[in-house]
Amino acid sequence: MKLRDARLCADCEEVYEAEGCLYAACPSCGSKSFYLVSRWIPTLNDFERFAVELKTTGQAACERCLRMKKKREEIHGKPA
Numbered sequence: 001m002k003l004r005d006a007r008l009c010a011d012c013e014e015v016y017e018a019e020g021c022l023y024a025a026c027p028s029c030g031s032k033s034f035y036l037v038s039r040w041i042p043t044l045n046d047f048e049r050f051a052v053e054l055k056t057t058g059q060a061a062c063e064r065c066l067r068m069k070k071k072r073e074e075i076h077g078k079p080a
């Protein structure tokens, strides 16, 4: 399962893959209420997009990018 496809069921906490259907129901309880897991865990594409933005503009374009940058520095330290 790819992170970008992972969904967390809002009713039973099952993590499942949407399998290409926007309206896929939870396979465990049938609920159609879900959260995208990538909302909390940035994908590699998010980090790559952020790196390009920083390189071209010299600053982050959005609040989410700033949070990702801070988290990345917590994990890997500040860039030299």
Ligand SMILES: [Zn+2]
Residues within 6 Å of the ligand: 009, 010, 011, 012, 013, 014, 026, 027, 028, 029, 030, 031
């Ligand atoms: Zn469920």
